[in-house]
Amino acid sequence: MPEADLHVHTTASDGKASPSEVIRLAAAEGLCAVGICDHDSTNGIDEALEEGKKLGIEVIPGVEINTDCGPTELHILGYFIDHRHPKLQDALNWLRSSREERGRRMVEKLRQIGVHIEFDSVLRASAGGAIGRPHVAAALVEAGYASDINSAFGKYLVRGAPGYVERVRFTPMEAVRLILEAGGIPGIAHPAKIGNENLWIDLIPHGLRCVEVYHPDHSVADQRRYRRMARERGLLITGGSDYHGPESIRFCQIGQPRIPYEHVEALRAAVERRAKQT
Template structure:
């Protein structure tokens, strides 16, 4: 499989901030841990957090390159959680990457991803689409495979014209091939992150997030809110920042980087200012 390197672009606010939401080939990104560290150094970021879905494996791979380039590598993860029928992702920053309970949960979630993938492949077959699971796994040997990888495969093999059509017809939340994820509750995910020495944050808050729901997350120990990210205009960012202040949540920002082919989502294109990073560090109990 050919691999594209992340192209550096100017950071929206400051070059001396941190991109706190980045994915690599260890989950559903297209660039290696080393690639994203080098991209962060190129645009002058002071810090970077790789927050792969339900895995901590990229941290050890990226750490030597981060040390070589003088980039602070903040241990991170994006945990899959459930709030009733709604899937919710919870970011963890400044965690202990060797925490046994967090690792056990991440391993269980990855195992569930494999089972879920097989079930979605079976459902796609019922829709007349064929996925060679072995070929798919060879293409992404380190990834936690999910819907994105299935969509890539179906487009690459010419069975569906575009990724948008894959999700519109088959793998969207209400699609015939969709299989829901299983995972801890939001409160359990937050507690896991806190027990691992980290600080829990809510990424890409949904448009219909109610203040009552956010208050329940805050009561469970949520300490940060992503106020700036891809597709977030200045007006919405100011609104999320005001909400973060109201709930005493640290405002954070990141690109949610996955691949270098999405305008405005290159590593470092959106960054957490240094002052907010310091507040996050303090919430995690680090000097």
């Protein structure tokens, strides 16, 4: 049975593997389709598409937009987006430039408590991708302020720690709207991490169309729960490994978990139905 991994990161955000590496790994794992869903970026998609063409792997252009709903973080996935859509690109560019600004402010705040890292080493750690706390953490480890990424987070970068800076973000509703405008299918990522289901159920009337049932952080009971919710609320099912590459904070293998290809077909059918309506 053909299978897909619909949640993969690349070096276009905080992944450690390049888009072509990710596609080669997917091919080696016997997957037939991969959803490239970088945080706030679609810059890995063209390279992935090209490598996919060579290796016979279908690449689904996607994105994962990190949003804030009050104190809770919601990750909104988008599938089958037109990744060159100007409005989407404008919005993602804006988010990324605010990420850089945030990185600079974190470096500055750390300097005020006597922790000296260079913004350049943060930039280097991000390797041209969207800058995030993992890259500041890597710079802290490199400079000897922490033994590993996790302790760098704990000491300096978690909310409330001396280096923490709030970020500029969209609301979940704004992200859903943006994905719809770019012709995509919006979904909620790893709902078990959110806890309060009402936060994303509220998005369904606004166009949320799928739920990530399968994710490495989901227990079998979680999977059952979200499958049932999908059925009851008429949502499509997605899933994937949330792969971030080797030696990333959260290690997992590409394709673990993976989902039957029929879910990809259902997503595509939904995109085509919408295209006919408009």
